[in-house]
Amino acid sequence: MHELHVQHERRFETNRFVYPVLSRRSRGLSLGVNLNPDKVCNFDCIYCQVDRTRQSETRFVEIQPLLTELDDMLSLVASGEIYETAKFKATPKELRRLNDMAFSGDGEPTTYRNFDEIIEKCAELKRRHGLDDVKMVLITNASMFHRPHVERGLRILDENNGEIWAKLEAGTEDYFKLVDRTPIPFQRILDNITAAAKVRPLVIQSLFMRVAGEPPSEAELAAFCDRLCEITAAGGRLKLVQVYTVARRPAEEFVAPLSDAEVDAIVSLVEGRTGIPAEAFYGSQG
Numbered sequence: 001m002h003e004l005h006v007q008h009e010r011r012f013e014t015n016r017f018v019y020p021v022l023s024r025r026s027r028g029l030s031l032g033v034n035l036n037p038d039k040v041c042n043f044d045c046i047y048c049q050v051d052r053t054r055q056s057e058t059r060f061v062e063i064q065p066l067l068t069e070l071d072d073m074l075s076l077v078a079s080g081e082i083y084e085t086a087k088f089k090a091t092p093k094e095l096r097r098l099n100d101m102a103f104s105g106d107g108e109p110t111t112y113r114n115f116d117e118i119i120e121k122c123a124e125l126k127r128r129h130g131l132d133d134v135k136m137v138l139i140t141n142a143s144m145f146h147r148p149h150v151e152r153g154l155r156i157l158d159e160n161n162g163e164i165w166a167k168l169e170a171g172t173e174d175y176f177k178l179v180d181r182t183p184i185p186f187q188r189i190l191d192n193i194t195a196a197a198k199v200r201p202l203v204i205q206s207l208f209m210r211v212a213g214e215p216p217s218e219a220e221l222a223a224f225c226d227r228l229c230e231i232t233a234a235g236g237r238l239k240l241v242q243v244y245t246v247a248r249r250p251a252e253e254f255v256a257p258l259s260d261a262e263v264d265a266i267v268s269l270v271e272g273r274t275g276i277p278a279e280a281f282y283g284s285q286g
Contacts, residue, residue, distance in 0.1 A: 036107025171223025197236030257283030
């Protein structure tokens, strides 16, 4: 039986593109699909946990190996065999469910030039396994939504129980530049989120932290709420704001997590000022 465990473990520990994660945020198992193995990202967030000082062994997405890994993982999860492995055998009964396949990884997934093609092929695999109820979650900074191939990919997600988790964690251009360190204008992100939310309801992901010992100011948080209100006033639908903080070692030493009470206060502020449901995720949670 031990050898069986080892064989199962090897089936995903050596994967280059698809990895299983027990996610309390999704309340079950999530299959991560990494479309940026080269670690290239158009943001350079101060809290990012990806080590960009070391080059990845895998530089490009290879579509067929990725699909083979995903097919194998879907079989392993659907059969329940994954819970025989050392990594997942202690999984609580209520979390022994496949909630989603999540497109994220070591960079911004929508920068992948064949984004629409890979979304379509992954959706086909999901259907082949009879997993229509399993979500396809795109975790994104929303910077590329205006590109035609990304728009096509988003439509394919819509047709396959998709959900978009769009990053928005600033209310002003200055704070956006401080946290996300990108030449992309803040207004481009706001416009993209608004346009996408007019087509389907979005989840907003917002990570707040202490920067050089200081939490986001009251003025910055008020401006953040104003941006959310502007999106909804323009016809965008936002179904949830996930408010979370640093849970792993960040890129910069001057970044630290907020306390649970500080996270709760932001949740209350968002709900009170915008009317959008908000949920807290603390520094101790994955």
